[in-house]
Amino acid sequence: MTIALLAAMTMTPNAATLYDFTMTDINQKPVSLRKFEGKTVLVVNVASKCGLTPQYEGLEKLYRDYKDQGLVVLGFPANNFNGQEPGTDAEILEFCTGKYDVTFPMFSKISVKGEDIHPLYKWLTSQTENREIEWNFAKFVIGPKGDVIHRFGSRDNPSSDAFRAKIEELLKR
DSSP states (O other): OHHHHHHHTSBOTTOOSGGGBEEEBTTSOEEEGGGGTTSEEEEEEEOSSSTTTTHHHHHHHHHHHHGGGTEEEEEEEOOOSTTOOOSOHHHHHHHHHHHHOOOSOBBOOOOOSSTTOOHHHHHHHHTSSSOSOOSTTOEEEEOTTSOEEEEEOTTOOTTSHHHHHHHHHHHTO
């Protein structure tokens, strides 16, 4: 059973879209990303103890402002950069909801680079020129058909006018 569950938490051998993945949410429940088919999805690797952590506020505002237009933000905690996400899933959830009132879907902590990179991030990074995640809060925009259509860097602030304008443009696709 454990082996079957682990296999289900990855991807099909020839993943072509975001929808080919099933992930574990922060409450330890499997979630098929096919659930977000037809939406514009912003996938973000997040961390609680990073100088960029205040981006949670902008991500939540973006989600609330545009979810009725089809935007979904998905947060993937990762501890790949200077140990800036050391907590358990329960601690991460408490931090996100308590400090930033996060309501967008959050997932279980994964690795976003290195030898133990999660298959989702292996696929995401293979879809862009920059093949590595540079830091916490790297952002991938996935179009309604499940393909990567844009990548924002870690320092691209979701509260900025330019970021919001780009999201509006991408939502119209």
